[in-house]
Structures are given as structure tokens and as C-alpha cells.
Amino acid sequence: MGKLRIGIAGLGTVGCGTLALIERNRALIEQRTGQTLEVVAVCARDRARTRPVDLAGMRWFDDPKALAADPGVDVVCELIGGSEGPALETVREALRLGKPVVTANKAMLAHHGAELARLAEQAGVQLAWEAAVAGGIPIVKSLREGLAANRIRRVNGILNGTSNYILTSMRETGRDFETVLAEAQALGYAEADPSFDVDGIDAAHKLALLASLAFGGRPRFDAIHVEGIRHVAAIDIAFAEELGYRIKLLGTARMTPEGLEQRLHPCMVAKDAPIAQVNGVFNGVVVEGEDVDAVLHEGRGAGAGPTASAVVADLVDIARGTRVPTLGVPAERLADHPIAPMAAHEGSYYIRLMVVDRSGVMADISAVLRDHDVSIEALIQRSRNPGQAVPIVLTSHETTEARMTAALARIAELEVVLEQPRMIRIERL
Ligand SMILES: NC(=O)c1ccc[n+]([C@@H]2O[C@H](COP(=O)([O-])OP(=O)(O)OC[C@H]3O[C@@H](n4cnc5c(N)ncnc54)[C@H](O)[C@@H]3O)[C@@H](O)[C@H]2O)c1
Ligand SMILES: N[C@@H](CCO)C(=O)O
């Protein structure tokens, strides 16, 4: 039986999960590939650390580039993380030496995907990255292979397990943001720097990659409008519930007459929309193809097991000799699409204002909205607390982002408005 000799760089949540899965499903994988997957070399920062896996018989490296260069390693798993530095150097080195690479590193691919795809294709080897987007959901395979016949209309996704876990837990248990974030970190869901999770950066990395697969362009992280969940307050979660919505950190990519629209921000989605039922660490991605129509993908988006499932599936592909262009089209044929400006976005909005409770306030606010041609769909102003701060919540009919942001800037200047207005876009799915 043939043997695939694997080097694993990075022995954290994903690296140890991968080692454990290869060990546990050895016989199954041999049956499916006709090959033995054998981890022969490993690398991490701290050799002395206690780990939940047995490293006996594996060569140890302190330097991941040296692991990549080991002549006894046929395929390199980069499970270190970070868009630059050791992860990127290790992948470049492996590809330069003509070795296939498996990575879970969406940050690196969002910034250097086109260059690395070119290197892999020049070397004639696979650069596989199923684990980088939506953990255990085979979304890369789905878009790149299963839906390859379709012109894609739109991709919508909950792409960060940590922030979905936080939003779900805040809604269901009323616990505060910091407590739930600490729990997600302890469960191995969060990035090394958790602000990547809560500020939307991690999900935007993934959106750039899905948009690349869906529309055949080079990944453009810099072109994404990104907002995280720090400003989503318990009061907004409660008002959303009352209005028939759930708040989700959602990524959207679609082609518009102005160019490729890519945005990643909290959204209100109808409570009964399938994506509104995607809770906790689960991710959900809806791909709309012209021929297939909407395809919903759902599964665990983070954690050792689901992520290792994707890493090992990529190793199975490599053992089988599968050859697919890294980003779905050959690297030299990746397009450079024009980017639709966020100001051109059209949609409905939820607005929350904290105002002084006194007569004439509503008239002032309505006048500004009227002057900016923004029409109100619904309004909630319930509590009476004369002279004190009270919330006013309104939802708008369809308008443009340009009109809404101009109106909000003006509203923020009104003397009766006590805090920065809060705005959450409403997404119709
Ligand atoms: N944790 C998840 O649920 C998850 C899911 C999907 C993708 N990812 C991605 O997988 C990668 C790894 O994530 P993780 O959660 O396992 O991280 P982690 O922090 O648990 O582990 C990182 C590992 O890399 C090692 N490392 C760091 N710098 C190094 C260096 N200079 N040289 C050698 N080793 C070094 C560390 O020692 C550690 O063993 C990241 O790209 C992450 O974005 C993580
Ligand atoms: N930190 C990421 C890991 C999976 O990519 C998340 O929470 O989704």
C-alpha cells in the first residue's frame, strides 16, 4: 500500500485535532484511498507543552520552513495561522519544492490567495483549503466542484462560529458579551486574536474567498465593507425579536451593475428564514445559482473535530491524486472585478436612537428622514419617562446606504439625540 508522508506545522486546536483524526480513522482512510496517511514530522512553538496526542516516532521541528523542506515529508499541513510570517513562508517553501499543501489559514489566503494559487499551479500540486472556510462544512468543494455549472447570483453566509455563538448565547441566556466570548475561547473556537472574530475580520477573510470561488475574481479582502458585533447591544437583540427578526453577523457577495458587492456586518434576518435558525458555533451558507437556485449549507464552523474533518478530507483528495485549481479557475484567469461602493447599497434599515422624552422629538426626526427621502416602515416608542432618555426604534423602507448615512449624521446632531444612532441593516433572504 502506498504511503503519504505528512508534516504538520502547528499543534494547536486544529493541528492536534488533525493528528487525532488521522490516527482514529486510519483503516477507513486506507480503504477509501488505498494509501496510508502517516504523520512523520511536526512543528510548534513550544515542544514541552502537554498535548492530547502522542507524538512518538515523529520528527520534531522548531522551524516550520525546515519541516516543509524535510525530504521525508510529501505533503505539508500549515495549521499555524496568521496572514504573514512563518505560515506564509512555510507554504511558499513547500510549493516551491513541489509539495502539496493543506491549510486552514483564511487570513493568509484572503491576502495572498492569488499568488499562492499561481505557485501551486506552476508546481503542479494541490493547495487545499477546505478547513479555512466554515470549518467542517464542505463549502469550498460545493462551490468549486458541485456548483461549477452554475452562474452564481449571490452568496450569503454566517461565517464565524465565535460571533454566532456569542449572538446566540446573548439572545438565549441574556449573558453578557465578555463572558460568552471567554467561553468560546475555552472551547477552541476563537482566533489567536479574538478581535478578528468579533470585529468581523475573520468572517470577511472567508467572504473574500467564497466570493473568489463564486465569481472567479482574485480574493479582495481590502474591498469588503466590514463591521463586527461589538455594537450589537442586548436592547437591539430584544427589539429585533419584537420586530420578527434575528441578528446575525452575515457576509454577502453578489454581482451588481456597479460591480462586485461584498459586505460583512450584523444583519436582521426574518426569524423564519433558514439562516436565522443557524445558531451557536454553527455556520450557514446559502449559495444561489441560476440553475440550481438556493442551496443551504449548515454545520459546525469551528472547533477541533469539524476543522480536522476538513483538513483530513483535503489529505484524502491529495492521496487520491485529485487536481483542481485552487480558486476554481486557473490563477492566471482570475478576474479583477470592479468593486461596488457601499454607498450604492440598497436595502432597509433598523435604527435605534436614544432621545430625550419630550414633545416634538418625533417630528424633528421624521423631518430629517423626509428631507433625505427615507420613508419609515415601522416605529416603536413605548416607554414614557418625561425629560429622561428613552429609545426610539424605527425601520425604514428600501433606500440607499448613501441616503441613510447622511440622514443619520444629521439626526446625530439633533440636540434631543443623546447617543450615536445605532443602525443595523435588514437583509431579505
Ligand atoms: N480553531 C478553529 O476552530 C479553527 C477553525 C478553522 C480554521 N482555523 C485556522 O487554523 C489555524 C490554526 O488555528 P488553531 O485554532 O489551531 O490555533 P492555535 O493557536 O490553537 O495553534 C497554533 C499552533 O501554531 C503554533 N505556532 C505558532 N507560531 C509558530 C511558529 N512561528 N512556528 C511554529 N509553530 C508556531 C503554535 O505553537 C500552536 O501549536 C489558523 O489559521 C486558524 O485561523 C482554526
Ligand atoms: N475563529 C473561527 C474559527 C473557524 O474558522 C470562528 O470562530 O469561526
Ligand code: NA
Ligand atoms: Na469548510
